Structure formats: C-alpha cells, structure tokens
Amino acid sequence: MSTYKLVCPCCNSSMRIRTSEGQTPCFRSMYSECNNLLCGATFSGSLVWEYQLSPSGIDRPLTVLPMAPTKVRLLARRNLATNTTQPDLLDQLEMERA
Ligand SMILES: [Zn+2]
Incomplete structure (x- = not known):
C-alpha cells in the first residue's frame, strides 16, 4: 500500500x-x-x-471528461516523468472506503 x-x-x-x-x-x-x-x-x-489525459478503454464509460488542453497535458507529462515513484492518493481513499 x-x-x-x-x-x-x-x-x-x-x-x-x-x-x-x-x-x-x-x-x-x-x-x-x-x-x-x-x-x-x-x-x-x-x-x-477536471480532464482526461487519455480516453477509457471500456465501451461505454460512466463518465467522460473533456480531454486536457495542451498546457495541462505538458504539465502532466513533466510531473509523471519526475514522480514515477509518487504514490497514488486514490490508494489511500480506496483504503478508507473499505
Ligand atoms: Zn500541522
């Protein structure tokens, strides 16, 4: 975890x-x-x-968000490249719901 x-x-x-x-x-x-x-x-x-960086792979996703504008995509690419070991906030949220 x-x-x-x-x-x-x-x-x-x-x-x-x-x-x-x-x-x-x-x-x-x-x-x-x-x-x-x-x-x-x-x-x-x-x-x-707020945005999707990539579309869902399932046929009919429950929610579809607007695709991220270029500025957001570039920022995400930079953050994801530098924080590859950054843990996932959702891990904690999922654990608390259990
Ligand atoms: Zn404090």
Whole structure:
C-alpha cells in the first residue's frame, strides 16, 4: 500500500485523510488531520477530476471528461516523468472506503 504525501499547510508535517465522501463521480469531499501532535490542525477540502489525459478503454464509460488542453497535458507529462515513484492518493481513499 502506498499513500500520497499530504503536507499540513500549518507546519509542513505529514497529514492523513480522516475520511472522504464522493459527491459526484468527479468530486470528492475530504477531511484530513495533521500527524504532528503538537499541531493537530484539521482541514476540509476536495479532490476534483477536471480532464482526461487519455480516453477509457471500456465501451461505454460512466463518465467522460473533456480531454486536457495542451498546457495541462505538458504539465502532466513533466510531473509523471519526475514522480514515477509518487504514490497514488486514490490508494489511500480506496483504503478508507473499505
Ligand atoms: Zn500541522
């Protein structure tokens, strides 16, 4: 299992997602807390899927997002090339739903 490294905006320590709730297929509300006991800040936020970088391979996908504009695709290519060991945030979200 891998977890995406969330960083507390108050103290730069790691944070964990306490819970999350899917509002739509592309929008999820999340609640997190700082792992630093001396800080202990908690947050609410969201995860939003905005674009597709590539189309789904299945016949009738449940959701089809707009294809990413060139600027977003170039940024994604750069980020994916430099963060090949970056864990997946969704691993953590999936684990919390189980
Ligand atoms: Zn903190």
